[in-house]
Amino acid sequence: xxxxxxxxxxxxxxxxxxxSFARVAVASFISQLDPTVDELTDIxxxxxxxxxxxxxxxxxxxxxxxxxxxxxxxxxxxxIVVEDEGIGISNVEEARQPLYTSKPQMERSGMGFTIxxxxxxxxxxxxxxGKGTQVRLVKDLKTHRQTIGN
Amino acid sequence: xxxxxxxxxxxxxxxxxxxSFARVAVASFISQLDPTVDELTDIxxxxxxxxxxxxxxxxxxxxxxxxxxxxxxxxxxxxIVVEDEGIGISNVEEARQPLYTSKPQMERSGMGFTIxxxxxxxxxxxxxxGKGTQVRLVKDLKTHRQTIGN
Amino acid sequence: MSxxxxxxxxxxxxxxxxxxxxxxxxxxxxRERIDRELxxxxxxxxxxxxxxxxxxxxxxxxxxLGRYRQVTQMGGKMVLCSVQPSVYRLFELSGMLKILPFxxxxxxxxxxxxxxx
Amino acid sequence: MSxxxxxxxxxxxxxxxxxxxxxxxxxxxxRERIDRELxxxxxxxxxxxxxxxxxxxxxxxxxxLGRYRQVTQMGGKMVLCSVQPSVYRLFELSGMLKILPFxxxxxxxxxxxxxxx
Ligand SMILES: Nc1ncnc2c1ncn2[C@@H]1O[C@H](COP(=O)(O)OP(=O)(O)O)[C@@H](O)[C@H]1O
Ligand SMILES: Nc1ncnc2c1ncn2[C@@H]1O[C@H](COP(=O)(O)OP(=O)(O)O)[C@@H](O)[C@H]1O
Numbered sequence: 001x002x003x004x005x006x007x008x009x010x011x012x013x014x015x016x017x018x019x020s021f022a023r024v025a026v027a028s029f030i031s032q033l034d035p036t037v038d039e040l041t042d043i044x045x046x047x048x049x050x051x052x053x054x055x056x057x058x059x060x061x062x063x064x065x066x067x068x069x070x071x072x073x074x075x076x077x078x079x080i081v082v083e084d085e086g087i088g089i090s091n092v093e094e095a096r097q098p099l100y101t102s103k104p105q106m107e108r109s110g111m112g113f114t115i116x117x118x119x120x121x122x123x124x125x126x127x128x129x130g131k132g133t134q135v136r137l138v139k140d141l142k143t144h145r146q147t148i149g150n
Numbered sequence: 151x152x153x154x155x156x157x158x159x160x161x162x163x164x165x166x167x168x169x170s171f172a173r174v175a176v177a178s179f180i181s182q183l184d185p186t187v188d189e190l191t192d193i194x195x196x197x198x199x200x201x202x203x204x205x206x207x208x209x210x211x212x213x214x215x216x217x218x219x220x221x222x223x224x225x226x227x228x229x230i231v232v233e234d235e236g237i238g239i240s241n242v243e244e245a246r247q248p249l250y251t252s253k254p255q256m257e258r259s260g261m262g263f264t265i266x267x268x269x270x271x272x273x274x275x276x277x278x279x280g281k282g283t284q285v286r287l288v289k290d291l292k293t294h295r296q297t298i299g300n
Numbered sequence: 301m302s303x304x305x306x307x308x309x310x311x312x313x314x315x316x317x318x319x320x321x322x323x324x325x326x327x328x329x330x331r332e333r334i335d336r337e338l339x340x341x342x343x344x345x346x347x348x349x350x351x352x353x354x355x356x357x358x359x360x361x362x363x364x365l366g367r368y369r370q371v372t373q374m375g376g377k378m379v380l381c382s383v384q385p386s387v388y389r390l391f392e393l394s395g396m397l398k399i400l401p402f403x404x405x406x407x408x409x410x411x412x413x414x415x416x417x
Numbered sequence: 418m419s420x421x422x423x424x425x426x427x428x429x430x431x432x433x434x435x436x437x438x439x440x441x442x443x444x445x446x447x448r449e450r451i452d453r454e455l456x457x458x459x460x461x462x463x464x465x466x467x468x469x470x471x472x473x474x475x476x477x478x479x480x481x482l483g484r485y486r487q488v489t490q491m492g493g494k495m496v497l498c499s500v501q502p503s504v505y506r507l508f509e510l511s512g513m514l515k516i517l518p519f520x521x522x523x524x525x526x527x528x529x530x531x532x533x534x
Contacts, residue, residue: 008162008171015156016442017182020419021175023472025160028174032167041472041503048474052441099511107448109478111511118510166325170302173355191355191386198357202324249394257331259361261394268393 006032006073014055014065014084022069023047029071030078035141042119043078043139049112050082050135056103058086058133076141085132092125156182156223164205164215164234172219173197179221180228185291192269193228193289199262200232200285206253208236208283226291235282242275302326305333313413314343315406319352324359331363335370344376345413349406351382360387361394368400377401381409419443422450430530431460432523436469441476448480452487461493462530466523468499477504478511485517494518498526 008029012018023044030043051067059065068083089095095102096117101110116123122138158179162168173194180193201217209215218233239245245252246267251260266273272288303326306317314337322330337343346367350356364380371378381403383391391397403409410416420443423434431454439447454460463484467473481497488495498520500508508514520526527533 006163006165006167008160008168010158010160010175012158012179013156017156018158018179019440019442020438021158021179021182024178025171025175028178029162029168029171032171038503044472045474045507048440048472048476052474052476056441107444107479107483109475109482109511111475111478111507115475115507115510169323169325170321188386194355195357195390198323198355198359202357202359206324257327257362257366259358259365259394261358261361261390265358265390265393 004033004073004075008071010069010071011066013063014059014061014067014086015063016052016055016061018067019048019051019055022051022067026069026071026080030073030141033073033076033078033141039139039141043080046116046119046137047080047082049115050080050137053112053135054082054084054086054133056106056108058084058088060087078139078141080137081134082137083132083134088129088131088133089125089127090129092127096125154223154225158221160219160221161216163213164209164211164217164236165213166202166205166211168217169198169201169205172201172217176219176221176230180223180291183223183226183228183291189289189291193230196266196269196287197230197232199265200230200287203262203285204232204234204236204283206256206258208234208238210237228289228291230287231284232287233282233284238279238281238283239275239277240279242277246275303329305330307333307337309343310410310415312342312344313347313410313415314338314345315347315349315410317349317352319354321355322353322360322363323355323357327359327363331366334367338367338370338374344374346371346376346378347406347409347413348378348380349382349409350380350384350387353384353387356387356390358390358394361390361396365396377413379403379409379412381406420446422447424450424454426460427527427532429459429461430464430527430532431455431462432464432466432527434466434469436471438472439470439477439480440472440474444476444480448483451484455484455487455491461491463488463493463495464523464526464530465495465497466499466526467497467501467504470501470504473504473507475507475511478507478513482513494530496520496526496529498523 070081096113098114099110101108120137124136127133204217220231246263248264249260251258270287274286277283303320420437
C-alpha cells in the first residue's frame with residue numbers, strides 16, 4: 001500500500017470572475033482526500049486570498065495577466081503554489097503584517113496573508129520586484145482517505 | 151460594450167480520480183456564462199468522455215501521463231480542447247463510429263465520440279500514432295449572460 | 301462527487317440503487333459489487349434504480365450493458381427504473397431503450413421481474 | 418457561485434441580506450448597492466444579515482469594514498447577525514468582534530438599532 005500522489009496545474013487570466021473558479025477547482029481536486037468541511041473551507045479561502053492578491057496587487061487589475069496554481073497531493077499533505085508575473089512585493093516582511101495593505105483606498109482589509117498563515121501549516125512568499133510573486137501554501141489534512149497507491 | 155473573453159488551461163495526471171475533477175473544473179469555469187442546467191450537463195459529459203479516453207486509451211491506464219484541457223470563452227461560445235501525449239488513434243474515421251471500441255473486454259460502450267458529436271456543435275479530432283490525441287469541442291450557449299467586456 | 305451502491309433484494313430479484321456520479325472511475329465499484337452479488341447464484345433478475353444518479357457518461361452505459369449481458373445470459377431479466385432525464389438521454393442515444401425495459405418506479409420494475417411487492 | 422444582495426428596511430434601519438459568496442469580485446456589488454441606499458439619506462443604521470452567506474474571504478472583511486466606517490461617521494450603528502461559523506472565524510481573526518456588535522438574529526439586531534419589530 002503506497003502513498004497516494006496526484007497533481008494538477010491551472011493557468012487562467014487575471015479576471016476577478018476567475019477567483020471563484022480557482023477556489024472551486026482546487027477544492028474539487030482536493031476532495032479526493034475526503035477533507036472535512038472545515039479543511040475544504042480553509043483551502044478555498046486561502047486560494048481566494050492568493051488569487052485575489054495576484055489580480056489586485058500583482059496585475060493591478062489588468063485582465064491580461066496569467067495566474068498559475070499548482071496543486072500537489074502527497075499522502076495527506078496538500079501543497080498549493082499560486083504564482084503571478086506581476087509587479088512583485090518590495091518588502092515581504094511588511095506585507096505579511098496583519099492589517100497592512102498598500103491599497104487602503106480600495107477597502108482592502110490587509111488580512112490576506114494573516115488568514116493564509118492561520119489556515120495553513122506553512123506559508124512561504126517568494127517575490128521579486130517587477131518579476132512577480134509566488135505564494136507556497138502547505139496543509140496536512142487530518143482526516144483523510146486511506147488510499148491505495150498507483 | 152465588447153464581448154466577454156476568458157480562458158483557462160488545466161494540466162493533471164492521467165489518474166481516473168481526476169475525471170470528476172476535470173468536469174467540475176470546466177463546469178465551474180463555464181458557469182460565468184450562466185448556462186442552463188442542460189448545457190452544463192452536456193459540457194460535463196463531453197469533458198468526462200474525452201478525459202476518460204485519454205486515461206484509458208491514450209495512456210492505457212498508466213497514471214503518469216499528462217492530460218491538458220484548454221477552455222476558452224468568446225462571447226457565448228465555449229471551446230474546449232482535451233489533449234494527451236499517448237498512443238494516438240490510427241483510424242479516426244473508424245474511432246468516430248457509434249459503438250466502435252478497441253477495448254470491448256473493458257466493457258466500453260463505444261459511444262464516447264457519438265455523445266461528443268451529439269452534445270457539441272463542433273467536434274474535431276487530431277491524432278497521430280505514438281504522439282497523442284487532441285479533441286476540440288465547440289458549443290454555442292443559447293442562454294448566456296449579457297457581459298461587459300474588459 | 302463519488303458513487304454509492306446500495307444493494308437489497310426481493311425474492312430472487314437483486315435491487316441495486318445507485319446514487320452520485322457514475323463514470324469510468326466509479327464504474328469499477330458498481331461492476332464488482334453487482335458481480336459479487338450475482339455470483340452467489342441466488343438471484344435471477346436485476347433491477348437498477350437510478351433515481352439518485354446525478355451524472356453518468358458512456359462508461360456508465362458500458363457497465364450497465366455489461367450487467368445486462370450477464371443477467372440475460374443466465375436467462376434473467378434486467379430492468380432500469382426512475383431514470384433522470386439527463387441520464388435517460390444517454391440510453392436513448394445509445395439505442396438501449398430498444399433492448400431493455402425502463403420503468404417509472406421500483407414497484408413496476410419488480411412487477412416486470414415477476415415480483416409483487 | 419455568485420452573490421445576491423437583498424435590501425429592505427424597518428423605519429430608519431437599512432436591512433441587507435447577503436446570500437452566496439462574498440469575494441473581491443462580488444464585493445463591488447455589495448458596496449455599490451449599500452452605498453446607493455445609504456446616499457438616500459433616510460437611513461441611520463445598517464443591519465447585515467449573513468445567514469445565507471456560504472463563503473467569505475478578506476475582501477468581504479474589507480467591504481464590511483468600509484460600510485461600518487461610513488455608517489458610524491454619520492453617527493449610526495452597524496450590526497451583523499446570523500453569521501455562519503466559517504465566516505464568523507474571519508471576523509474573529511481580524512479583531513472585528515471587538516469593534517462592532519454581532520447578534521444571533523435579525524430581531525435582536527434591529528433591537529440594538531432601537532427598532533422593536
Ligand atoms: N501577488 C502580489 N503582488 C504584489 N503585491 C502583493 C501581492 N500579494 C500581496 N501583495 C502586497 O501585500 C500586501 C498585503 O497583502 P494582504 O495581506 O493579502 O492584504 P490586502 O490584499 O488586503 O492588501 C498587499 O497590500 C500588497 O501590497
Ligand atoms: N485519447 C485517445 N487515445 C487513443 N485512442 C483513443 C482516444 N480516444 C478514443 N480513442 C479510440 O477511439 C475509440 C472510440 O472511442 P469512444 O467513442 O470514446 O468509445 P470507447 O471509449 O467506449 O471505446 C476507442 O475505443 C479508442 O480506440
